[in-house]
Each structure stands twice: as structure tokens, then as C-alpha cells.
Amino acid sequence: MSVLPFPSFLDDVKEKGLKRAALEGVNEVVERITVGMNVQDIREALRGEPASRKPNPRLQPHADGFWLHMRPSYFHRSVTGIYPTFRLGWLSTYFVFFETITGIFLMIWYTPSPEVAYANMLNIMSNVPFGQFIRDLHRLGAEAMVLIVFLHMLRTFFTGSYKKPRQFTWFSGVILLICTMFLSFSGYLLPWDQLALWAVTIGASMVEASPPPVVGTNLNLLLRGGPDIGANGLLRFYLLHVLAVPAVLFIFTGVHYYKVIIHGHSLPPAEENIGEDTAKRVPLDKRVYFIPDILTSEIMWIAVTTLVLVVLVTWFFHAPLEAHADNQVTPLGTTAPWYFLWIQGALKLGDKVLWGIIFPTLVIIFLIVIPYIDVTKSRRFAHRRFAFSVAFILLSLLVFLSYMGLSEFGVKTSADSEILHEMLMEPAHNHMGTLRPIPYDQLVVGQFTTAQFETEEFGGDIGTAIAHQNEAVAGDLEEILLAYLNSTLHLSVSSINFVPLPADAPELMDGVATLAHDITQHPTEMPNAWATVIITQPQSGLKRVDVVIVWDEVQIEDGVPVLDESGNPVFVLDENGNRIQRINGDTMFIHEDSQYFPAPGA
Amino acid sequence: MKLNRLIFERLDHRILVGTVSFLAIMVLVGWIWINENARMAAFESQYLARSIERGAELFGSSCSTCHGIDGRGALGVAPGLNNPDIFGHNFLAEIDTQVDALNLERTEVEAQGNTDRVTEIDAELATLQTQRDSLITQMQPAVALGYNPESPSRLVNLGWGSTLHNFIYSTISSGRPVSESYWSQPMPAWAQANGGSLRPDQLEDLTNFILNWDQGDDWTIEELNSVRQFAIYPINPATVSAGPQEPPVGATTTIADIMVGLQDVTGDPQSGDQLYHGVAFGCSGCHINAVVAPLVDGTWTRVETERLLDPQFAGYTGEQYLAESIIHPGAFTAPGYAPGLMPTTFGDRMSYQQLADIVAYLKTQDQVE
Known part of the structure; x- marks a missing residue:
């Protein structure tokens, strides 16, 4: 007999x-854990059999349990x-939780200080088992979340699901879209590398x-914590990223989902009329119960989506992670994150206030008021030609503005x-300088010239072309070149003597050929241009590549060469009338050991 | 829609897809786990390589002016870092090890009365000594610039107790404010925390680049001899403070008073020679050739045949000119040299006896050019 007051x-x-x-x-x-379903009930549910006892135990977790009371039965x-x-919509929610979980792991290894943030990244990559895996998942999830939330909004628009009675659901969705973009944006800064600093600098400006x-x-x-983004700015972005924006996001996720449940998931446009409340009127033969069908479906989707992400970060x-953030060095080709490129593109249209502030604000206001403007009585595609036309025009504008936001434009x-x-550029934006990925062994020490690829006037003879170039350089130009190399590039060379590119260095050959091609593409800005690639070895295991371009100086106004009446550039001459x-x-x-390609950390 | 029906509408298919996906995730995570240590090591190696590249760029822009583009130093300006002595390479180590072993064996066989072996060992020792002397002879260009083959490790000579990495990093970070006393300009502090321009990661990049000059056992004497400047060691304050100190001349003392003070002491050229080439004042660090400062050879000849003929030194004696040049270097700069390079602090660090000794030594430098 037990000493306890109940049977043991x-x-x-x-x-x-x-x-x-x-x-x-x-x-x-x-049964206690599931709040109502015992082992037999679960077995029956997973076998697809009807419940063998009444009342239906599969509805009990919705009625009595905390977690499932939020989900419709x-x-x-x-x-x-x-x-x-x-x-x-489900995927968006999945990413909220996915990002939270992976983010918590990263928080363990991160300190929001410019002194150590970048070192933390290196530590995560080099010293934390699965550190790169989790970081990749978090970053990929962040990018995917922005895309998925945006697509979710588009889907909602095209199926007309924002119409009565779901106007406020749409509004809360717009807030969630903004939160998602800002979450991704605020996380951009945290690695404290060049990509982060300058992308955020553009955004914050x-x-x-x-x-x-x-x-x-x-x-x-307030945002940057000073005129430039520094220790205060990083801390603020960190707190926004891990506290403030997630708090708003979770609150509005709750609001959004509550409204979804209250009004029911909108049916396809052909099956539901405006103002119908599907949640309360689902015919018995149309019902698909949460347990087991929706639950198993969601668990399957969690596994499948996670698998896709894991596959992507494992191989693709x-x-x-670029070089350490440096306020003093602005990389060429800096852009905002891709989802803000449309604003960067708009900024190129003119006034910073109009296109940087007023225009995006109007876009957000427009998004919010769409359900209150579009009060047409049908959700069917055929009845919404005007709305669809406007949407496609706006989407085209979005794509075009995003293209304009690229550094290549304007x-x-x-x-x-x-x-x-x-x-020569360092790896950035999934791109690097043409000469950088040349295998180390093919970086043969020597002085090479693009004249090797301009052999037409020498009957295709490379040796003659190079000898001619050596003669052309000898004298004053050699002195000027040597002075430039020594004093400006800090390269110690005592003479210029070009030699042919070695035949067993095909990638070096291709790289210099590309250089030879590129310098001829600007005949009015850089007439008579030629270039040299000088490879030296300052240390064991370390090679140095200097690229020097020489051309005849022309008059430039507002970044554009001045042309004479016949369309030729106007050369700048010295006091003796010679070209400079x-x-x-x-x-x-x-x-x-630098391994340019494969990608960093691969 | 067929796929929709096939996968999503049937419960057992959903369970199957979910289970397979979950197992696939586990397999992939296991795959990553197996490769994780190698990946982390590869990242570290790759990052170090890129750090060296960035360090090379920084060295070119910030350090090469004084330490040379090739890192071999600049005479009278800054020591070479592409230099076996900073990495502690001892060219005599192999021979010295053999000599030690033979000496040990000699003691043992001598005690055993094995005179034949003793004779053999003596012959081997003689051969080794010849090889050793030959090596030292080969190093003469470096020795002439201050390299000491018998004590070839800069860290050991400095009594540095930490790692070479820390020595380089801390030197770049904090600079060498006191090096003004033995270099034409002091090593500045580069760390932003110390008023410089470099972030901690950049200091690390520079350190990694300099460390990459190490060639381990592959250093050659040619490379040693191509070093243009070796380190000058600052005086050890502990040795300075030991024993009674003579009062210094005083950096602001007038040349007339200095000459009066010098009347009470007699200069010793040998002592002056040691002071001139020693670490306390480091004169030979700059006066080693005619690039940064006039060569020591022929100093007295130039004083007598050139300087004293200059009207501004009318009434000067040779000793007076030299004493003024040492204590008040700003009073006159020899033609062809930059003014303001020579430290003005010798008056506060040098006694009358030391000044007299150095002047006496310089009077022996009467070679004709």
C-alpha cells in the first residue's frame, strides 16, 4: 500500500x-501532453481512420490546449x-520562427561592438562548430523571408483576399512586410564588414x-547614434534587430493570424463572394480537420522547407563576409540591400526628400489603403482587369527602379x-576582380603588356609587338612609369622590360586579354590606351599584381570627354604642344592559400 | 495538380515525405559535422592568407617609407623586418651544436685517456672553427651594420619574454616613443587607441604580413647581408641607474660653459669609440655612411679643412665645433643633410667625461677623403 494519498x-x-x-x-x-488524445487516438489519426470514441478526441486539444486553441480545428x-x-502565409510564419531560433544561436557568439563584432564573425566561421551553417541558414532565411512575405502580399492582392471583411488583415500584413524588411535591413549591419557598413549607410542616409x-x-x-555609424549605431541596430522590431513583428503576427482565424482563410475567388465569412460556414463535407490532415501537412512542410534550406547552405x-568595415574607404559599386534597391533607384531621379522619403511613404500609404480604395464587388480575375493592370504597371516600375538602383546605372x-x-576588386556582391581568381601558380613573375594583343600592324608577331612597346616606353616614359610605381604604388622596380605572357598560364593570358579589350572600349575618354600587368613576389607564398593603365589625357567636363566637331576627343597638351x-x-x-573561388568559407 | 493529389492529399504520403525529409536533414547535418573541423581549419588558413594580403597593402602605404618596400630597412631610419635576426635565426647554430657535442665527448675521452680520439676531436674542432670563422667572415657586411652573429636574436637581445607576434603587434600598436634617441624619427604609435590610424584588425593584418617574412631554416647569408639596417638596442635603464651618476652637461648649457666644463676632464678615445658605437647614444646608427648623417671616417679632417674655414666658426677650435655639434645639433647642419634629424637630447644624457671621450675619439678620425 502506498504511503502517498493516491495510488502509486x-x-x-x-x-x-x-x-x-x-x-x-x-x-x-x-493524453495529458496532447490535452485529450491518447496513444490509440493518435494511432487512429495517423492511420487515417475515423475516431473510435466520442466525443471526438481530435477536437479536444483545440478546446482545452493552449497551443492548438490558436489554430482552427x-x-x-x-x-x-x-x-x-x-x-x-504559412512559410512567412515558418521563417519568423526559423530566424528566431537560428538568431538565438548566433547571439551566443556575438557582441554588438565595432571592436569585436567582425572578430566574432571570424570566430563563428573558424572556431564554432556549425557556426557557418547556422549563419548561412540565418542569412538565407532572412533573404527568403523578405521574398516570401512580398510574394504572400502579391498573392493576397491577386486573389482579392484583402477585400471585405479582411481589410484590417491586409493592413496588419503591410506592417509585417515593413517589419520583415527592417529586420533584414537591421541585421545587415551586424557582421560589421564593408558590405554591411555601406549598405546600411546608404539606407540610413x-x-x-x-x-x-x-x-x-x-x-x-537617433538611428545612427552619431554623424557616422559607429559603436552607438551598431548597438542601436542590434537592439532594433533582436528586440524592438521582433517585438512589433510578434505582436502584429498575433493580430494578423487572429484576423485570419476570425474571418477564415479566403477561398479561391470563384468560390467566395465579397463579405462572406467562410470561417463560420464551412459545410461538413468541405471540412479538413486540423488533426490529422493539417497537422501532418505542416510537419511535412517544416521538414521539406528545412531540407531545402539545409541543401542550399550545404552546397549553394x-x-x-567582406573586409572589415572602414568608414574611410567607400567601395566602388556600393548598393543598398536588394529589397531597397527600388528606393536607391528612385533617389537617382532627383530630390532626396521627394524620392527618398515622400515617395516610399506614399508607397506604404498606398499599400495600406488599397482595400479601402478597391471596393469593387468581385474577387474574380476577370472582373478586376483595371486593378491587375495597375498592379502590373506598379510591379514593372518596381523592377525598373530596382534596376536603376544598381551601381551600373547612372x-x-x-x-x-x-x-x-x-x-582587381576584392570579393563583394558575389563578384570579384577578373585577375583575382587566377590560380597562384599561373601568376608568373614578370612585366606583361596589353600590346601583346595588338599585333595587327606587326603581322601577328607577338615578339615584335612587345619589342615595339619596350622601345616606345624607353626614355622619358620609363622614368615617369618607374617614378609612379615607386612612389605611388610603392613597388620597387628599377627598369621596364615587357616579356610575352607565358603559354602555360592560360588564365593569366585571358585576364590580360580582358584588360586589353576593356581599355579599348573608351576611345574618346582614354585614347591610345595601353596597360601593363607587373607581377612580383614580395614574400614566400605571396605575389603582388600591379595593373597600370597609360593613355593620352583628354579634356573632360562633368565626367564626359569633350569632343571636337568631327567627334574626336580634345587632347590636353603641354607647353611644347605634346600630348600629356x-x-x-x-x-x-x-x-x-587565399582561395578566391570557392566562395569565402566554402 | 497530380503532384498535389499524390503528395499532399494522402496522409501516408505526407508522413513518408516528412520522414524522408527529416532523415535527409539528419544525414546532411552529419555530413557537415564530419567535415566541420576541416572546414574551420580551411577558413582559418584562408583568412590568414587574406589578412597577409591586406597587411601587404598596409605595409606598402604606411611602413615602407621607413622600413623599405622590401622590408629590409633604411639606413639610419628604421631597421629591417625582412631580416633573420628578428626571427632569431642563428647561422652558427648548427656548427655550435657540433662543437658543444665534440667538447663534451672530448672531456669524456680525455678522462678515459683516449688520446687518439682527443687528437681526432681537436682536428674536427679546428675544422669547425675554420668553417665558423668563414661564416662570420661572409656575414661581415651585416656585422658592419651592427649585426652580431654571436647573439643573433633580436627578442633575446631585448629580453622580450613574450611571443614574436606580440612583439611586432605591440610595437606597431604603441610605437617606440623612446626610439627618438637613437633613430632620426621615432616609431609612431599606429593603433587608433593610441592616437594612430589603424584598427585592431589592421594591426593584426600588418603583424601577419611581417611574420610571413619568416623563412624558418631557409634564411641565407645573402639575405642577411642585403638587410640595410639592423636594430639598435636602447640602453637598459637598470644598468644606467646602477652606480654613481655623473651630472649631465645639460642641453641648454652654452657652448662657452661647455668648453669650461671640458677643461676639467681628459678625453679617452677608446672609451669614446665604445660610446660612439654603443647602444647608449647610438651615434653609429646614423653616422654609418653618408646618407642620413656625415660618415664618422674623416670627421676630424673635415672639421679642420672645411668647417673651421667657414667664417661663422671664426675663433672656434675643432673640439668646440664637435662639442657644439653634439650638444646643440641645431646650431649648424652640414651641407647636404636634412636639418633637425639629430636628437637634441644628448646634453641631458651625456656627462662631460662622456662628451670629452667622444670628442677625443672623433679627433682620431683624421682619415683623408
Whole structure:
């Protein structure tokens, strides 16, 4: 007899035997955990059999349990297929939790301080088992979440699901879209690399444009914590990323889902009229019960989606990590994150206040008021031609503005700087300089020239072309070149003597050929251009590549060469009437272990 | 829609797809787990390589002016870092190890009365000594610039107790404010925390780049001899403070008073030679050739045949000119040299006896050019 005031497990064993007592104990525990379903009930549910006892135990977790009381006990059959939801709303919610979980793991290894944030990243990548895996998942999830939430909004628009009575659901969705974008944006800064700093600097500079100036200045100070993004700015972005924005997001996720449940998932446009409340009127033959169908479907989707993400980060995607953030060095080709490119593109249209602040605000207001403007009485595609036309025009505008936001569009850089950048740039935006991924062994020490690829006047003879170039350089130009190399590029060379590119270095050959091609693409800005690639070895395992472009200087106004009446550039002449030769060059170092390609961390 | 029906409408298919997906995730995570250590090591190696590349760029823009583009130093300006002595490479180590072993064996066989073996060992020792002397002879260009083959490790000579990495990092970070006393300009502090321009990661990049000069056992004497400047060691304050100190001349003492003070002491050229080439004042660090400062050879000849003929030194004696040049270097700069390079602090660090010794030594430098 138990000393306890209730029968103990041992009493049960004595009375019923060990096996039966244990099974009944397990059954009871399972029933308590599921708030109503015992092992037999679960077995029946998973076998697709009807419930064998009444009242239906599959409804009890919805009635008595905390977690499932938030979920409807049945869905309309018409919303359980791929169409019309495409699972986008569910996926958005999945990513909220996915990002929270992966983010918590990253928080363990992260300190929001410019002194150590970047070192934390290196530590995550080099010293934390699964560190890169979790970081890649978090970054991929963040990008995917923005895309999925945006697609969810598009789907909702095209199926007309925002119409009465779901106007407020749409509004809460717009808030969630903004939260998602800002979550992704605020997380952008945290690695404290060049990509992060400059993408966020561009984004945050829009805040500064808020009128009147006193508001813009103070908002900018509030966000950045100073004139530039530094320790205060990083801490603020971190707190926004892990506390403030998630708090708003979770609250509005609750509001959004509550409204979805109250009004029911909208049925396909053909099956539901405006103002109908599907949640309360699902015919018995149209009901698909949460347990087991929706629950197993969702668990399957969790597994499938997670598998897709894991496959992607295992073989195809790695979160970028560029060089340490540097306020003093602005990388060429800096852009905002892709989902803000449309604002960056709009900024190129003119006034910063109009296009950077007023325009995006109007876009958001427009999104919010869509359900209150579009009060037509049908959700069917055929009846909404005007709305669809407007939507497609706006989407086209979005795509075009995003294209305009790219650095390739409308940003004037001198041709020589652009070419040097394209040749030598460090990995950024999934791109790197043409010469950078050349295998270390093919970086043969020597002085090479693009004249090797201009052999027409020498009957195709490379040796003669190079000898001619050596003769052309000898004398004053050699002195000028040597002075430039020594004093500006800090390269110690005592003479210029070009040699042919080695035949067993095909990738180096291709790289210099590309350079030779590129410098001829600007005949009015860089006439008579030629270039040299000088490879030296300053240390064991380390090679140095200097690219120097030489051309005849022409008059430039507003970044554009001045042309005479016959369309030729106007040369700048010295006091003796001779053309002046301009020189520009840049340097990169390549270590044998740097592994440019595969991607960093691969 | 067929796929929809096939996968999503049937409960057992959903369970199957979910289970297979879950197992696939586990397999992939296991795959990542197996490769994780190698991946982390590869990342570390790759990151170090890129750090060296960035360090190379920083060295070119910030350090090469003084330490040379090739890192071999600049005479009288800054020591070479592409230099076996900073990495502690001892060219004599192999021979010295053999000599030690033979000496040990000699003691043992001598005690045993094995005179034949003793004779053999003596012959081997003589051969090794010849090889050793030959090596040292080969190093003469470096020795002439201050390299000491018998004590070839800069860290050991400095008594540095930490790692070479920390030595380089802390030197770049904090600079060497006191090096003004033995270099034409002090090593500045580069860390932003110390008023410089470099972030901690950039200091690390520079350190990694400099460490990449190490060639381990592959250093050659040619490389040693191509170093343009070796380290000058600052005076050890502990040795300075030991024993009674003579009062310094005083950096603001007039040349007339200095000459009066010098009347009470007699200069010793040998002592002056040691002071001139020693670490306390480091004169030879700059006066080692005619690039940064006038060569020591022929100093007295130039004083007598050139300087004293200059009207501004009318009435000067040679000793007076030299004493003024040492204590008040700003009073006159030899033609062809930059003014303001020579430290003005010798007056506060040098006694009358030391000044007299150095002047006496310089008077022996009467070679004709």
C-alpha cells in the first residue's frame, strides 16, 4: 500500500502487472501532453481512420490546449491545396520562427561592438562548430523571408483576399512586410564588414533627408547614434534587430493570424463572394480537420522547407563576409540591400526628400489603403482587369527602379578607375576582380603588356609587338612609369622590360586579354590606351599584381570627354604642344592559400 | 495538380515525405559535422592568407617609407623586418651544436685517456672553427651594420619574454616613443587607441604580413647581408641607474660653459669609440655612411679643412665645433643633410667625461677623403 494519498505506479504494477501498468502510464502521459488524445487516438489519426470514441478526441486539444486553441480545428478543403495560398502565409510564419531560433544561436557568439563584432564573425566561421551553417541558414532565411512575405502580399492582392471583411488583415500584413524588411535591413549591419557598413549607410542616409532638416538631422542621430555609424549605431541596430522590431513583428503576427482565424482563410475567388465569412460556414463535407490532415501537412512542410534550406547552405549558398568595415574607404559599386534597391533607384531621379522619403511613404500609404480604395464587388480575375493592370504597371516600375538602383546605372566613374576596379576588386556582391581568381601558380613573375594583343600592324608577331612597346616606353616614359610605381604604388622596380605572357598560364593570358579589350572600349575618354600587368613576389607564398593603365589625357567636363566637331576627343597638351600621358594603377596581393573561388568559407 | 493529389492529399504520403525529409536533414547535418573541423581549419588558413594580403597593402602605404618596400630597412631610419635576426635565426647554430657535442665527448675521452680520439676531436674542432670563422667572415657586411652573429636574436637581445607576434603587434600598436634617441624619427604609435590610424584588425593584418617574412631554416647569408639596417638596442635603464651618476652637461648649457666644463676632464678615445658605437647614444646608427648623417671616417679632417674655414666658426677650435655639434645639433647642419634629424637630447644624457671621450675619439678620425 502506498504511503502517498493516491495510488502509486507500484500499486498499479501489483494490481495489473508490469506491462499493462506501463502502457496505461504512457497512455496517460500522452493524453495529458496532447490535452485529450491518447496513444490509440493518435494511432487512429495517423492511420487515417475515423475516431473510435466520442466525443471526438481530435477536437479536444483545440478546446482545452493552449497551443492548438490558436489554430482552427478544421479548414475549408479549398484552401488546403497549393492553390490559392501557395503556402506563402504559412512559410512567412515558418521563417519568423526559423530566424528566431537560428538568431538565438548566433547571439551566443556575438557582441554588438565595432571592436569585436567582425572578430566574432571570424570566430563563428573558424572556431564554432556549425557556426557557418547556422549563419548561412540565418542569412538565407532572412533573404527568403523578405521574398516570401512580398510574394504572400502579391498573392493576397491577386486573389482579392484583402477585400471585405479582411481589410484590417491586409493592413496588419503591410506592417509585417515593413517589419520583415527592417529586420533584414537591421541585421545587415551586424557582421560589421564593408558590405554591411555601406549598405546600411546608404539606407540610413535616407532618414537624414526627412523634412524639415531639424527632424532629419535628429532622426539620423537617433538611428545612427552619431554623424557616422559607429559603436552607438551598431548597438542601436542590434537592439532594433533582436528586440524592438521582433517585438512589433510578434505582436502584429498575433493580430494578423487572429484576423485570419476570425474571418477564415479566403477561398479561391470563384468560390467566395465579397463579405462572406467562410470561417463560420464551412459545410461538413468541405471540412479538413486540423488533426490529422493539417497537422501532418505542416510537419511535412517544416521538414521539406528545412531540407531545402539545409541543401542550399550545404552546397549553394554562403553568407557573404567582406573586409572589415572602414568608414574611410567607400567601395566602388556600393548598393543598398536588394529589397531597397527600388528606393536607391528612385533617389537617382532627383530630390532626396521627394524620392527618398515622400515617395516610399506614399508607397506604404498606398499599400495600406488599397482595400479601402478597391471596393469593387468581385474577387474574380476577370472582373478586376483595371486593378491587375495597375498592379502590373506598379510591379514593372518596381523592377525598373530596382534596376536603376544598381551601381551600373547612372553612377559616373572614370573609365580607368572602373577598369582597375573590375580587374582587381576584392570579393563583394558575389563578384570579384577578373585577375583575382587566377590560380597562384599561373601568376608568373614578370612585366606583361596589353600590346601583346595588338599585333595587327606587326603581322601577328607577338615578339615584335612587345619589342615595339619596350622601345616606345624607353626614355622619358620609363622614368615617369618607374617614378609612379615607386612612389605611388610603392613597388620597387628599377627598369621596364615587357616579356610575352607565358603559354602555360592560360588564365593569366585571358585576364590580360580582358584588360586589353576593356581599355579599348573608351576611345574618346582614354585614347591610345595601353596597360601593363607587373607581377612580383614580395614574400614566400605571396605575389603582388600591379595593373597600370597609360593613355593620352583628354579634356573632360562633368565626367564626359569633350569632343571636337568631327567627334574626336580634345587632347590636353603641354607647353611644347605634346600630348600629356596620364597614368593610373592599382595593386592587389594574392596569397597562395587565399582561395578566391570557392566562395569565402566554402 | 497530380503532384498535389499524390503528395499532399494522402496522409501516408505526407508522413513518408516528412520522414524522408527529416532523415535527409539528419544525414546532411552529419555530413557537415564530419567535415566541420576541416572546414574551420580551411577558413582559418584562408583568412590568414587574406589578412597577409591586406597587411601587404598596409605595409606598402604606411611602413615602407621607413622600413623599405622590401622590408629590409633604411639606413639610419628604421631597421629591417625582412631580416633573420628578428626571427632569431642563428647561422652558427648548427656548427655550435657540433662543437658543444665534440667538447663534451672530448672531456669524456680525455678522462678515459683516449688520446687518439682527443687528437681526432681537436682536428674536427679546428675544422669547425675554420668553417665558423668563414661564416662570420661572409656575414661581415651585416656585422658592419651592427649585426652580431654571436647573439643573433633580436627578442633575446631585448629580453622580450613574450611571443614574436606580440612583439611586432605591440610595437606597431604603441610605437617606440623612446626610439627618438637613437633613430632620426621615432616609431609612431599606429593603433587608433593610441592616437594612430589603424584598427585592431589592421594591426593584426600588418603583424601577419611581417611574420610571413619568416623563412624558418631557409634564411641565407645573402639575405642577411642585403638587410640595410639592423636594430639598435636602447640602453637598459637598470644598468644606467646602477652606480654613481655623473651630472649631465645639460642641453641648454652654452657652448662657452661647455668648453669650461671640458677643461676639467681628459678625453679617452677608446672609451669614446665604445660610446660612439654603443647602444647608449647610438651615434653609429646614423653616422654609418653618408646618407642620413656625415660618415664618422674623416670627421676630424673635415672639421679642420672645411668647417673651421667657414667664417661663422671664426675663433672656434675643432673640439668646440664637435662639442657644439653634439650638444646643440641645431646650431649648424652640414651641407647636404636634412636639418633637425639629430636628437637634441644628448646634453641631458651625456656627462662631460662622456662628451670629452667622444670628442677625443672623433679627433682620431683624421682619415683623408
